[in-house]
Amino acid sequence: MKRRHLDIIDPIHDFVRAYGGEIKIIDNPIFQRLRRIRQLSGAYLTYPGAQHTRFEHSLGVMHITGQAAQALEEKGIINSDDIENLRLAALLHDIGHGPFSHLFEEVAQRKKKSSHEQLGRDLILKTEIGDLISKSGFNKKFITKLAFGDSKLQFMNEIISGALSADIMDYLLRDGYFTGAEHAKIDHKRITQSLDVYHKKLALEKSALYSFESMMHSRYQMFKAVYFHKTVRSAEVMLLESMRLAYEELGLSSMSLDDYIELTDDYMLAKLVSLPTHTSDLKRAQKIATDYQNRKLFKCVFERMLTPNEHISKMKTSQLKKELSKKSKVDENEIFVDSSVTPSLPLSPSKRESKSLILITRANNKVSAKEIPISQIPLVSIMSGFMNILRVYTLRKNRKKVEIAAKLILGGRRS
Secondary structure: OOOOEEEEEEOOOEEEEEEHHHHHHHOOHHHHHHHHOEOOHHHHHOOOOOOOEHHHHHHHHHHHHHHHHHHHHHOOOOOHHHHHHHHHHHHOOOOOOEOOEHHHHHHHHHOOOOOHHHHHHHHHHOOHHHHHHHHOOOOHHHHHHHHOOOOOOHHHHHHHOOOOOHHHHHHHHHHHHHHOOOOOOOOHHHHHHOEEEEOOEEEEEHHHHHHHHHHHHHHHHHHHHHHOOHHHHHHHHHHHHHHHHOOOOOOHHHOOHHHHHOOOHHHHHHHHHOOOOOOHHHHHHHHHHHHHHOOOOOEEEEEEEOOOOOOOOHHHHHHHHHHHHHHHOOOHHHEEEEEEEEEOOOEOOOOOEOOEEEEEEEEOOEEEEEEEEHHHOHHHHOOOOEEEEEEEEEOHHHHHHHHHHHHHHHOOOOO
16 A cells, blocks of 8 residues: 655645655644744845745755655665655754744843754654654654754764755755745755765765855855845844843743744734833834834944954944944934854754865775865855854934944944
């Protein structure tokens, strides 16, 4: 008897096929919640088509993971059980995301709460998601470790997250498609078919090196053009500030897992725009959220790409706000200093920047492998390090005053 399967139409991969145990998880309300969490939080206010969600991204990561795993099976490296484990783990890698994706996590971490990975672990191990995994004949603890890069099988972790991962391949393709950006053209099929394993680490056939370079360049360009776009980041700064001010009022510091499952983008925004206004903080939070909803966004009055040696700490950001307020004579609460920082290259499953790549060469029936530093890959080495953009935002009415103050204090080019 053939396994029951479901073909899901997808604009990126044409069809994503899901099987028995996967279908049960996809149909579960905890997973369906991902339909209500946008992949790019507030980017749709700049790129109207960016309405795609964590739900379809998770399906896409499962799909690409399956392709990569099948390529490794054909090379005799893994078996069919490994493929099923990898697909399930890939499907669940984003299950712990909160409203507005990484933004909620950014606020929660300021309050010393757990990451989306830890919440993901809890959702798999402590809810019916884990029961469904077990009933389908899988080990929920192993799936959890694999989903969040904690398994002892490093190359399997790297298939789901890292420089050669299904995660990066799907989000670049998907984000590029729905924003309309022209930067995310990658040959993911060439990369997945060229994967190999060397000393328990994920490797790539040397003939596919160009495709890898192209993907890294696409990722770099997407950060500049989309993820760190000044207007996209303006919307995100507003959401961050509103949630920060209303954190205790919303009861976010004492949430249970059941409470967390209820949180989605629209739920959180509805709560923010209907906040009581009996304190100045709540009044500000409510006003910022309402302006966000109506796309009355903060204005960027200063922007500078920081060098690798420059770093803006939280303390320095706070001090900078005071200086800008004093110089411009604008209320400090109406000035927002944002330092957008990300590694120029993807993080490995251990959350460190990828430092090397293993290249496999086949010639005359012989196989050789060489681990080379990223610094020896010309196009990629240029991007190595951190992308760090310092920006100053304010309300429209203060634009000129704060712009002049920022230019006097910080120098650099005007936005």
